[in-house]
Amino acid sequence: MNRMGGFPMKEVFQKLYQNYHQDIFQFIFYMVKDRDLAEDLVQEVYVKVLRSYNSFKGESSEKTWLFSVAKHVTFDYFRRQKRKRKRINETIDFHEKGQFIPDNAKLPEEIALENDEIRKMYYCLSQCSYDQQAVLILRFIQSLSIKETANVLNWSISKVKTTQHRAMKTLKQQMIDLEEGMRDEA
């Protein structure tokens, strides 16, 4: 029987699912921009969390703990991808930018149904570095405070602020480039 801290595993799972599932899923989805992948990764988060639930000391809130596991799982995935790409000898700069290439056919329906500005933002977000994306998603899509974001990412507050500032600059530049690109085409 799997029991954690006196609770059966199923009970712990249900509690976590009810409180945080959609938030965690959404965070992962916006990081990886792929529903199937987000489904796999969110499962990995539960496996990690349930296996170490007994050692959770409540130093951070349960919510930031779950988000931080989700961040690790997601960045681990990016790292594995990077290694794979290295093996097949593609020289893509992993660190700086997301690998997402805008393709309307792959646009998730939630985004495809939205207006032009949201679709643009979805694209611009993908052009930020992974660190910047994580900060933007946690701060403004998930509405976490700077302090909570720092806990999730295990960063100092000033690192969160600096990264957020740079992310906003990147977004702005991408928006401008996009608009100019469209004007040139017209």
Add this chain to the structure above:
Amino acid sequence: MKHKSITDEKLKALLNNMPEIHDKRSIEEIYEKVSYKVKDADRPLKRRKWMIPAYSAAAIFLFAVLFYTAKLIIPMGNESADQDHGFSSANDNSAESSIMSDEEESQEYGMENITPDSKEFSHYQLFGLEIGMPYLEFLNIMGEPSQMKENGNMKALAFENSDTGIELTLDETGEEIIEFTFYPSMLSNHKILSNLPKNKEETINFFGSMENKTSISCEENNVCEQYMYLMPNKERIIVTFTSEGEVNTILLTLN
């Protein structure tokens, strides 16, 4: 132009309006997959758990044997002589290089070119960095960045897979550095620059008491403090803090 309409507030509002994305699977479906994996992962883990003391005992024993045989083969005299040498040179070269001497040997070779004996210093040094130094010498000391972006006479360098940690302004020839901006929060994994101060207390311990303390407005109506230090040859160091009192930037400049 249209660009001016893109404000931070607008971008934040847009992000805030991004559609909610839901996992469409049922709780049962997810639980089934998760619990299978948890139970599966549990089994080999349990077997491994009691093995850990056995492994560590074996490792300690092996280490002890190796240590004692090594001691017999290599006379102790050599080792202490080496250490003495290391300490005395560290003292000569002031605090900066004592941090360096802890680093790998390859780094020490790089240092040789820039020890005080071989060059006249005209400027204040921060971990061996000074205004007017060639960019290549900078790389010698700091190591290769994991990433570099260039924009005119500005270079933005990232180390250890973090985001940009140092911005450099170069002179017209593009060879000599005339201004440094450090972001200590992005340099926490750098072998040398992780020693830069990260809060007010560390700043005062590091640079001493400031010449001048000012407050500037920053980050959406907050007030951030700035400490200014005047160095002997008119270099200035300006440390800017966040509203929480963590170091945001350290600027080393002549202006």
